[in-house]
Every structure is written in C-alpha cells, then in structure tokens.
Amino acid sequence: MNMSDLVFLIISAFTVASALVVVLSRNIIHSALALILTFLGVAMTFFDLDAGFLGLVQILVYAGAVSVLIIFAIMLVMKSDPKSTNPPVASRDTGFVGGLLAWLVVIGLGTAIGLSRWPSLPNAPEGYDAVADLATLLLGNYVVAFEAAAVLLLLAVVGAIILARGAEKS
Amino acid sequence: MIGLNHYLLLGTALFGIGLYGVFAKRNAIGLLMSIELMLNAVNINFVAINRFLQPGAATGQLFAIFVIVVAAAEVAVGLALIISIYRQRQSVDINDFNLMKW
Amino acid sequence: MGDVISNAWLIPVMPFLAFALIGLLLHRWPKMSAVVSISAIGASFLLSLLVASKVFSGDPGSIYEMSVRWLEMPGLKVDMGILIDPLAAVMLLVVTTVALLVQVYSLGYMEGDPGLASYFAYQSIFAGSMLGLVVANNFGQIFVFWELVGMCSYLLIGFWFGRPSARDAAIKAFVTNRIGDFGFLLGILFLAIIFGTLNFSDLSARIPEYHNLTVLLPIAVLLFFGPVGKSAQFPLHVWLPDAMEGPTPVSALIHAATMVAAGVYLIARAFFIFSQVPQAMLLIALVGGFTALFAASIALVQNDIKRILAYSTLSQLGYMIMAMGVGAMTAGMFHLMTHAFFKGLLFLAAGSVIHALHGEQDIWKMGGLAKKMPITTWTFVIGALALAGVPPLAGFWSKDEILLGAFAGGFTGLYLLGSLVAFMTAFYMFRLIFTAFFGINNGGEHAHESPPVMTGPLIVLAILSAVAGFVGSPWMGNAFGHYISAPGALHHPANPSIMVVSSLLALAGIGLAWLIYQKQVVPAEKLRLRWSALYQLLLNKYYIDEFYAWLRKVLVESGARALEWIDLKIVNGAVNGLAYLTQSSGRGLRYAVNGQVQTYAIWVIFGVAVLLAAVLMTVFTGMV
Numbered sequence: 071m072n073m074s075d076l077v078f079l080i081i082s083a084f085t086v087a088s089a090l091v092v093v094l095s096r097n098i099i100h101s102a103l104a105l106i107l108t109f110l111g112v113a114m115t116f117f118d119l120d121a122g123f124l125g126l127v128q129i130l131v132y133a134g135a136v137s138v139l140i141i142f143a144i145m146l147v148m149k150s151d152p153k154s155t156n157p158p159v160a161s162r163d164t165g166f167v168g169g170l171l172a173w174l175v176v177i178g179l180g181t182a183i184g185l186s187r188w189p190s191l192p193n194a195p196e197g198y199d200a201v202a203d204l205a206t207l208l209l210g211n212y213v214v215a216f217e218a219a220a221v222l223l224l225l226a227v228v229g230a231i232i233l234a235r236g237a238e239k240s
Numbered sequence: 241m242i243g244l245n246h247y248l249l250l251g252t253a254l255f256g257i258g259l260y261g262v263f264a265k266r267n268a269i270g271l272l273m274s275i276e277l278m279l280n281a282v283n284i285n286f287v288a289i290n291r292f293l294q295p296g297a298a299t300g301q302l303f304a305i306f307v308i309v310v311a312a313a314e315v316a317v318g319l320a321l322i323i324s325i326y327r328q329r330q331s332v333d334i335n336d337f338n339l340m341k342w
Numbered sequence: 343m344g345d346v347i348s349n350a351w352l353i354p355v356m357p358f359l360a361f362a363l364i365g366l367l368l369h370r371w372p373k374m375s376a377v378v379s380i381s382a383i384g385a386s387f388l389l390s391l392l393v394a395s396k397v398f399s400g401d402p403g404s405i406y407e408m409s410v411r412w413l414e415m416p417g418l419k420v421d422m423g424i425l426i427d428p429l430a431a432v433m434l435l436v437v438t439t440v441a442l443l444v445q446v447y448s449l450g451y452m453e454g455d456p457g458l459a460s461y462f463a464y465q466s467i468f469a470g471s472m473l474g475l476v477v478a479n480n481f482g483q484i485f486v487f488w489e490l491v492g493m494c495s496y497l498l499i500g501f502w503f504g505r506p507s508a509r510d511a512a513i514k515a516f517v518t519n520r521i522g523d524f525g526f527l528l529g530i531l532f533l534a535i536i537f538g539t540l541n542f543s544d545l546s547a548r549i550p551e552y553h554n555l556t557v558l559l560p561i562a563v564l565l566f567f568g569p570v571g572k573s574a575q576f577p578l579h580v581w582l583p584d585a586m587e588g589p590t591p592v593s594a595l596i597h598a599a600t601m602v603a604a605g606v607y608l609i610a611r612a613f614f615i616f617s618q619v620p621q622a623m624l625l626i627a628l629v630g631g632f633t634a635l636f637a638a639s640i641a642l643v644q645n646d647i648k649r650i651l652a653y654s655t656l657s658q659l660g661y662m663i664m665a666m667g668v669g670a671m672t673a674g675m676f677h678l679m680t681h682a683f684f685k686g687l688l689f690l691a692a693g694s695v696i697h698a699l700h701g702e703q704d705i706w707k708m709g710g711l712a713k714k715m716p717i718t719t720w721t722f723v724i725g726a727l728a729l730a731g732v733p734p735l736a737g738f739w740s741k742d743e744i745l746l747g748a749f750a751g752g753f754t755g756l757y758l759l760g761s762l763v764a765f766m767t768a769f770y771m772f773r774l775i776f777t778a779f780f781g782i783n784n785g786g787e788h789a790h791e792s793p794p795v796m797t798g799p800l801i802v803l804a805i806l807s808a809v810a811g812f813v814g815s816p817w818m819g820n821a822f823g824h825y826i827s828a829p830g831a832l833h834h835p836a837n838p839s840i841m842v843v844s845s846l847l848a849l850a851g852i853g854l855a856w857l858i859y860q861k862q863v864v865p866a867e868k869l870r871l872r873w874s875a876l877y878q879l880l881l882n883k884y885y886i887d888e889f890y891a892w893l894r895k896v897l898v899e900s901g902a903r904a905l906e907w908i909d910l911k912i913v914n915g916a917v918n919g920l921a922y923l924t925q926s927s928g929r930g931l932r933y934a935v936n937g938q939v940q941t942y943a944i945w946v947i948f949g950v951a952v953l954l955a956a957v958l959m960t961v962f963t964g965m966v
C-alpha cells in the first residue's frame with residue numbers, strides 16, 4: 071500500500087460519502103452543499119488521473135457555476151417553511167423498487183468490472199502536454215462538435231431566460 | 241496496486257447512488273442533483289479509461305469536457321423549467337407534476 | 343386434299359362476318375340484314391358442298407388438318423384449327439343445309455317482327471359458331487364454340503324478351519347447359535393435365551396406348567356431362583321443352599337439328615376415348631335409352647304442338663346417344679343426319695300452322711287443316727312417317743340401324759326398349775296428325791296456306807326426309823358407314839327380321855292412333871279418366887321441374903343460412919373480438935401511465951437492467 075493508493079482511497083471515500091449525503095439527506099440545502107463536496111471530490115479524482123486541466127474545469131463549471139445555480143433555484147422555490155421541512159423524501163414503493171434496481175445495476179456492473187483484466191498499463195510519454203493535446207483535438211478533428219456545443223450553450227441560455235421569465239402578457 | 245478497475249468501481253458506485261436518488265427524491269431539484277451525480281460518474285469513467293488505456297491521447301478528457309458542457313446547459317434549462325412550474329403550482333413535489341396521467 | 347378444302351375455314355367465318363356486318367352497320371335495315379345473313383349461309387352451304395364432294399370421292403381415312411398455335415405453356419399446347427374428315431364433312435352439309443332453309447323460311451315467318459335485324463344477326467352468329475364447333479380440331483376450340491352456341495341459344499330462346507316466360511326459359515336453358523359444361527370442362531382439364539395436348543389427332547393416337555382405366559373412366563364420364571347438358575339427356579333435359587318459347591324456326595334449327603346434335607357429334611369425335619372405357623359406354627347407352635323412353639312417355643299426353651315435337655326430339659336424341667353407347671357410332675351419326683331433316687321439317691311445318699292460326703299452339707283447337715293447308719299437311723305427314731320409321735323413308739334406315747346395333751351388340755334390353763319407343767313415337771305423332779290436321783275443325787276457319795318462302799323449305803326437307811336414308815341403306819353399299827366410322831365402332835350385318843319387326847311396330851302405332859283419334863273407337867276422354875293418375879304424372883312431366891325447384895330452394899337457402907352464420911358469428915366475431923382485445927388491453931395498460939416521472943424512470947432503468955443482464959449472461963457463459 072503506497073502513497074498513491076492511500077490517496078486514492080481517501081479521495082474515493084470522501085466522494086462516495088458526499089454522494090450518499092446528497093441522496094439521503096432530508097434537507098435540500100444539505101443536499102446541495104454535499105453536492106458541492108462531491109464535485110470537489112470528483113475534481114480531486116481527475117487530478118489523481120493526471121487530468122489537471124479537466125479537474126480545473128470541473129471546479130470552475132460544476133462547483134463554481136452549476137452549484138450556485140442550483141442553490142439559487144432552491145432559494146427561489148423554497149416556501150416560507152424552514153428548510154428542514156423541505157425534504158427530499160421518497161414515496162415508499164418507487165423508492166424501494168428503484169433502490170433494488172440501482173443495487174442490481176451496481177452489482178452487475180461491479181462484477182463485470184471486477185472480473186475483467188486489462189492489459190499492462192503504460193504511462194504517458196515524457197513531456198506529454200494534455201492541454202495542448204486537448205486544444206489540438208478540440209479545434210482539429212472535433213471542431214464541429216465544439217461549434218455545436220457552443221450553439222447548444224447559446225440555446226440553453228436563451229431558453230432558460232424565456233422559461234424562467236414566463237410568458238409575456240402583452 | 242490501484243488499477244483501472246478501482247476507478248471504474250468508483251464510477252459505478254457514484255452512478256448507483258445517483259440512480260437511487262433519481263427514484264427516491266420527491267423534490268424536483270433533488271432529482272436534478274442526482275442526475276448530476278450520474279453524469280459525474282460517467283466523466284470519471286471516461287477519464288480513467290483514457291488514462292489507463294490510451295495515455296498519449298486526450299480523447300477521453302475531451303469527451304468529458306463535452307459532457308460537462310451539456311450537463312451545464314441541461315441544469316440551466318431544467319432549473320428554469322422547475323421555476324416556471326413552481327410559479328403555476330406552488331410546489332416542486334414531483335408527484336404533483338402528473339398532467340400526463342390518463 | 344386440294345385447294346377447296348384448304349379454304350374450308352371460310353365456312354364458319356362467313357356467317358361470323360355477316361353477324362359483324364349486321365351488328366355493326368346494318369341494324370337499321372332489316373331486309374338488308376336478312377339478305378346478308380342468307381347470302382353468308384348460302385355461301386357456306388355451297389362451299390360445304392364442294393368440300394363434301396372432295397371428301398366423299400376420296401379415301402375415307404384421309405384427313406385434312408390445319409392449325410395455328412394459340413396458346414403454349416409448359417405442359418399444355420392449345421391450337422385453333424380446322425379438321426376436315428368425313429365426319430366433319432357430313433355435319434357441315436347437314437348444318438348448312440338446315441340453317442339455310444331455316445333462314446329462308448324465317449323471311450316469311452318473322453315478317454314484320456320489329457327485331458328482324460337482330461334475329462338474323464343471331465342466326466348468323468349461331469351458324470358460325472355451330473360450324474366452328476364442327477370443324478374444330480381440338481377440345482379447347484370445341485369448348486369455346488360449345489359455349490358460343492349455348493349463348494346463341496339463350497339469345498334466340500329469349501328473343502321475344504318482352505315475355506317473362508321466354509326470359510325464364512332462356513335462363514333455364516343457359517344455366518342447365520352450364521351444369522353440363524362444368525363437368526365437360528373438368529374432363530377437358532384432366533385431359534390437358536395428363537396428356538398435355540387437346541388435339542384430336544394427337545389424342546386419338548395416344549389414348550389407345552394409355553391403359554389406365556381408373557383415370558380414363560372419370561374423364562370419359564366428365565366429358566359425357568357436356569352432351570348430357572347440350573343434348574338434353576336426363577337429368578339435364580328440363581330446358582328443351584321450355585325452349586319452345588323461342589320462335590319456331592329457332593326451335594327447328596337449334597333445338598331439333600343442330601345445336602342439340604352437338605352433343606352426339608362430340609361423342610362421335612371423342613369416340614376413341616369412350617370406346618376404351620366399357621363402363622362409360624354402358625352408362626351412355628343407359629342414359630340415352632332411359633331418356634328416349636322417358637321423353638316418349640311424356641309426349642303421349644302433351645297438348646301443345648311444339649311441346650310434342652320437343653319431347654319427340656328428346657326421345658330421338660336419346661336414341662342417338664344410346665346408339666353411341668352400344669358402339670354403333672355410325673348408326674348414331676346417321677340418325678343425327680336424318681333426324682335433322684325430318685325434325686326440322688316437322689318444326690317448320692308446325693310453324694306454318696301456328697303462323698296461319700295466328701299463334702294457336704293447342705292441337706285440340708286445330709283440326710281439319712288438311713283442306714286449307716295441303717302443302718303443310720302433307721309435308722308434315724311425310725316428316726312424321728320418317729320419324730315413325732316407316733320404310734322407305736329416311737328415318738326407317740337410321741332408326742333400324744340403331745336397333746340393330748342394340749340387338750346385335752347383345753343389349754337385348756335396350757333393343758326392346760328402343761322398339762317400345764318406336765311404337766310410342768308412331769302413336770303420338772299420328773295422334774297429333776289426326777287431331778290437328780284431320781278430323782273436326784275446332785278453330786281453323788281463317789287458316790290459309792303459307793307463302794312459298796315458307797313452303798319451299800318444307801318441300802325441300804320433305805324430299806330429303808324421303809331419300810336421305812338411302813346413303814346408309816345396306817343395299818346401296820352402305821356408303822355412309824363406309825365413310826363415317828371410328829376405331830371402336832361396331833358394324834353389324836343387316837338383319838331383315840329386325841327391319842320387319844320395326845316396320846310393323848310403326849304401322850301398329852299409327853293404326854292405334856287412327857283408331858283412337860280418328861275413328862274415335864275408344865274416345866280419348868274415357869282413356870284419360872280411366873288412367874287419370876298416370877295421365878297426370880305424364881302431363882306434369884313426372885314433376886321433375888318441381889323437384890328441381892325444391893332442390894334449388896333447399897340448397898340455396900341452406901347455403902345462404904350457413905354463410906350468414908359464418909359472416910355474423912365468425913367474420914364479425916373476429917373483427918369485434920379484435921376490437922374488444924385492443925380495448926381491454928388498452929384499459930389494462932392505462933395504469934402504467936400514472937403521470938409520475940419516477941415510474942417512467944423505473945421502466946427505463948428496468949429495461950437497461952434487462953439488457954445488462956442479457957449481455958452479462960452472454961459474456962459470462964462465454965467466459966466460463
């Protein structure tokens with residue numbers, strides 16, 4: 071058990087624990103905050119996987135913008151009741167069945183993963199610059215997807231504004 | 241030794257938790273949050289596989305970037321939807337959104 | 343055989359052309375239509391004479407055949423063509439002669455009828471079809487023209503279509519014929535399937551080699567259905583008496599001389615098939631004999647002049663069919679020829695009477711016509727003597743040869759039956775003559791002799807009825823038999839005792855009729871009363887028509903009821919059931935759509951889980 075393994079274990083434990091809080095908490099604010107922690111945990115995982123740029127993007131976008139957005143929305147739709155009675159609680163059967171299914175899926179995938187063997191794992195070549203490579207790919211082979219993503223974001227922005235504002239009464 | 245399998249298991253665990261959340265939350269925003277969990281799990285998988293099976297190319301990370309983009313757009317629109325529904329019905333309980341009932 | 347014969351195809355074609363001309367152009371000009379029609383049949387008659395003279399001066403076995411491939415499929419070749427052999431030549435002569443005389447006669451009989459142009463058009467197409475049937479060289483062509491003459495019969499029986507009885511009679515004729523044609527067609531189809539060809543020459547070469555009787559017997563029986571329908575044998579005889587609704591010249595031509603003879607002609611043509619199957623021959627002989635007796639018995643009590651002649655025709659056709667069945671094909675064809683002449687004569691003469699009496703057909707309302715219409719009367723008497731079989735007229739020779747064929751062939755029962763029928767024939771014909779032409783005048787004050795255009799054909803036919811028999815008589819070399827024969831036909835040496843017996847029977851019949859109806863020794867009334875049950879039975883034709891009507895009613899109604907049940911319960915039930923199934927499954931599946939997104943999500947993940955399991959299963963079982 072060397073250092074990197076230990077680091078991995080700590081990071082994963084942290085991430086999974088936060089995720090559990092998101093899902094199991096009865097208080098929506100607690101869920102939202104735990105979500106931020108989960109995002110951070112995922113970012114740390116990315117750093118561990120030598121994907122530095124991606125980890126930063128994760129923190130910026132997810133932990134920075136998306137989480138804030140979620141908390142804004144929670145504030146907007148929260149009734150005048152105190153937060154503790156704004157529970158994310160299941161209705162009995164759906165929760166049970168859903169849990170069962172989720173558990174089955176996990177077991178199944180887990181077994182599959184556990185039983186698979188991968189070939190020996192090479193390391194990245196020396197002097198490998200992930201960011202430059204990303205840039206080449208993004209603006210080279212995948213430029214169409216890039217542009218499409220940009221359009222998508224534009225659509226999302228416009229759509230969100232229209233939806234949130236409501237229909238004009240003119 | 242920590243190998244690809246462990247990262248994939250991490251991804252699976254997160255995915256399962258998110259999946260449970262989709263079924264088990266009554267608050268619509270809680271639902272959205274669970275979906276975000278699932279998307280993050282997927283991202284972990286992409287990056288892990290990229291790192292272990294094809295370290296010289298960053299295709300997996302690129303894909304993960306696109307997933308993040310789409311997820312962000314989706315959260316924005318989804319929240320806007322929930323807000324506008326809240327204006328009509330004064331509730332974000334998913335059981336109340338049942339207009340499609342026969 | 344020479345160029346005349348190679349033009350023989352013109353013989354059927356000319357009347358068809360006349361039909362086309364009249365139908366398309368000349369419809370408005372009746373006289374012109376008549377002229378065209380008569381010219382066409384006259385030309386055919388002349389050409390037939392030339393062809394016959396060529397044929398009968400040559401070798402009896404030589405055949406002229408010309409054909410054109412009409413249809414070729416793997417397994418079947420059908421031609422259209424001409425076959426001229428002595429048999430065809432004889433029929434050509436008979437048909438063209440009688441058709442020509444009838445058309446000339448019609449100028450007088452149908453004068454003033456508004457549909458005259460149509461009448462001659464139909465006469466032409468009938469003549470063309472009948473001639474086409476005669477010269478056909480294969481079963482397919484003969485069937486086509488068979489159906490055509492049936493259609494012409496329908497058109498001509500129902501010619502006065504304003505009369506409901508005429509319309510019904512026409513339909514009855516056509517439908518009854520169709521039943522026979524159905525069997526006929528099945529027989530032809532079997533021939534086509536088994537032999538791959540329908541040509542008479544080809545088949546006559548191959549059938550004697552083909553020894554599978556279990557196949558030939560049904561084919562022969564099925565083919566016999568055609569003549570049963572067309573030649574009005576029992577049980578498909580019911581249409582012929584009703585066919586008397588048509589104009590009398592039509593009755594003379596179609597229902598006495600030619601079309602009904604087509605059945606006999608077919609058996610002669612296909613004799614090589616029938617002669618191979620003894621059981622079929624026996625069936626044919628029995629059907630013919632029975633019909634002869636059956637029809638003669640009904641003719642004894644009929645009161646309508648045309649009906650008497652119609653039943654007489656049925657009876658004589660039975661004779662011809664019986665002759666075929668006992669193997670005397672020559673005798674059958676001989677009788678066909680003589681019968682065409684004297685029966686045609688009798689009908690035309692009857693028409694002359696009806697025309698003179700302005701439509702009266704009941705013999706009890708006639709009488710004493712001999713003085714007013716001498717030509718008609720005496721030609722009628724000649725025809726009746728020929729029919730009764732009094733020597734030396736034509737009918738004697740032909741009928742005698744049939745009786746000879748039955749007797750010498752070992753069919754003693756049929757011989758006795760034939761003799762009885764000969765006696766009855768003489769009796770009822772002279773019952774008619776004594777009642778209608780001699781005796782007390784019951785209504786014929788205004789009668790006068792018919793114009794020459796009508797009496798001319800009568801005289802010609804009377805001459806033919808007198809002398810035509812000599813071509814087949816034993817003391818003139820039996821020229822007829824020399825030419826008209828077929829493999830399997832039987833020839834017997836002349837038997838003088840048979841001749842004497844049949845002559846005596848004929849005279850006895852005439853004598854009995856004279857006693858009862860002329861001299862009134864035993865008044866007819868008393869006889870009628872004494873045997874009233876039998877009289878009623880015969881008068882009502884053994885109630886066969888009523889039986890068929892009942893049968894039709896039962897079959898049609900039960901069939902309709904069954905089909906209605908199927909339609910309502912099964913077809914409707916299936917459709918309604920389908921609808922009900924859709925509705926109820928919809929009602930059940932509704933509950934899956936409860937408006938809760940999470941339920942939908944469960945369904946989705948459930949599907950994913952199933953897929954996952956399936957994939958894992960494949961992978962694991964592959965691995966382990």
